[in-house]
Amino acid sequence: MNYKHDTHQITSLVFCTILLLVLNFSHAHAHSICIIGSGIGGASVAHFLRRYSSASQQNLIGKISIFERNGIVGGRMATVTISGETFEAGASILHPKNYHAVNYTEYLNLQAKKPSHSDDSLSLGIWDGHKFVYKTMNSNSKLPIVQRLVSFANSVMMFLRYGVSLFRMSSFVEETVNNFLRYYEDFESRPVFESVEEMLRWAGLFNLTTQTLGEKLVEVGLSPLLIQELSTVITRINYGQSVNISGLAGAVSLAGSGGGLWAVEGGNWQMAAGLINRSDVALHLHEEIETVSYLGDVYELNSTKGKSYNCQVTVVATPLDEINIRFNPVFSIPQRKLQHTHATFVRGLLNPAYFGMNKVSDIPELVGTTESIDVTFTSISILKKHENDMTYKIFSREPMSDALLDDIFSVRKETIKINWGAYPHYHAPEKYAPFILDGNHLYYVNAFENAASTMETSAVAAENIARLILSRLSAPVDFSLPKLKSSNSDLSKMHMDL
Ligand SMILES: Cc1cc2nc3c(=O)[nH]c(=O)nc-3n(C[C@H](O)[C@H](O)[C@H](O)COP(=O)(O)OP(=O)(O)OC[C@H]3O[C@@H](n4cnc5c(N)ncnc54)[C@H](O)[C@@H]3O)c2cc1C
Helix, strand or coil, X not given: CCHHHHHHHHHHHHHHHHHHHHHHHHHHHCEEEEEEXXXXXXXXXXXXXXXXXXXXXXXXXXXXXXXXXXXXXXXXXXXXXXXXEEEXXXXXXXXXXXXXXXXXXXXXXXXXXXXXXXXXXXXXXXXXCCCEEEECCCCCCCCXXXXXXXXXXXXXXXXXXXXXHHHHHHHHHHHHHHHHHHHHCCCCCCCCCCXXXXXXXXXXXXXXHHCEHHHHHHHCCCXXXXXXXXXXXXXXXXXXXXXXXXXXXXXXXXXXXXXXXXXXXXXXXHHHHHHHHCCCEEEXXXXXXXXXXXXXXXXXXXXXXXXXXXXXXXXXXXXXXXCXXXXXCCCCCCCCCEEEEEEEEEEEEECHHHHCCCCHHHCCCEEEECCCCCCCCCEEEEEEECCCCEEEEEEECCCCCHHHHHHHEEEEEEEEEEEEEEEECCCCCCCCCCCECCCCCEEEHHHHHHCCCCHHHHHHHHHHXXXXXXXXXXXXXXXXXXXXXXXXXXXXXXXXXX
């Protein structure tokens, strides 16, 4: 008998058994995740799941699959190409304090730029369907000193029209933004939220969703003129709706008209693409999920390709309002209508006569509108000035007919029309779908869109969903390891000078 040989065999056997046990153990704890939607919400869930689970040293997250019905990622972050040039077709501007977006841009080595149509020095006109009720001066000069003087004169004019209400509006917005910054706090002070209501209450934002923006602005002392004109122009541009939208969506929309706005050079969609690329994800493009069935321990997802996938966790990262995923068992969520925004891109020249002007250069660079049945569009902005014409973006609630476009434009070389199911139609008081749709592991990122719909709010909701998944898969998870850049830490480093 070869004793030495036998001992070696036994040792190897024990080692293999332990290894198998360890592998089996870790495999049993590595949960498969299916994410429906590759917009900023779905991409952010994948990113934060990987980031937080690797830092927690627990092998909780196994394969992550993202399903996208389109052939490209990004969802409502999309571009349009007109006359060979590319522009944002959907989500275009980011706020300087959108810290997840700031972090993504840095992490993915993307470049930030100032979007042309959000330039503070742009001339503004408020159109009521017949005339400009308010119009700032155009600076057609290229001289910086002249531009500065015109900009100063415009500020004085604006103050003369709207008075101290302007300051009241900006302090209301600042206060709301400061409350929102609590969502970047460290994990020690920031709980994991199981519902949208809880998340909003914790940041002191819930009450804003129980009243309309108009009511809130009256409460903070704004003049009726400012509410009817400037505030209305802004909510119409950003959400295609009046000041009857809920107060939080309204405040977010007002914040999106301030200074320091930015965008990702080459397209905001790159944030979603980069996060997906770096999160070890199996990406299924052109694959629409049709059914999600809970089988007891896993969800079975069936796609339009006739394929079937099993996942222990499923995340819905798209609004459920206009899509037709069948869930088994069924659940009910509050009814929500989406606001459709028609984005029309035109290379050409506006018709000055339509606006009662003599020259194209007299028409303000940004034309906003009041709530009136005589108004045929929501806004017109210049995306780019070319040598002899311009590229414009028109937003409207209804599709722009060619006949109407021919009235508004004297030259129209190319036109592209996009119909977006853009964001929720906001109502106060808002009602929220749950983050956890079925009490098990079916999660819904876009429940948060009733609070406000932006790239950043999707990322904030997605980050919470990632924490929620991890905390529900295994308690306790040590969330304290990965330090997010937070509002408690050095904010100045996160601020981008653009
Ligand atoms: C015209 C417009 C202008 C906007 N302007 C701004 C702005 O300036 N700044 C800002 O911050 N926000 C803006 N927004 C809002 C912003 O775009 C959204 O809030 C944000 O992009 C939502 O991201 P999301 O990932 O939650 O959803 P989405 O981007 O909608 O992603 C959902 C994805 O899911 C996919 N999908 C849906 N159903 C299925 C299925 N069954 N199977 C597989 N895939 C599916 C969709 O194709 C889509 O790609 C704007 C939106 C629009 C439309």
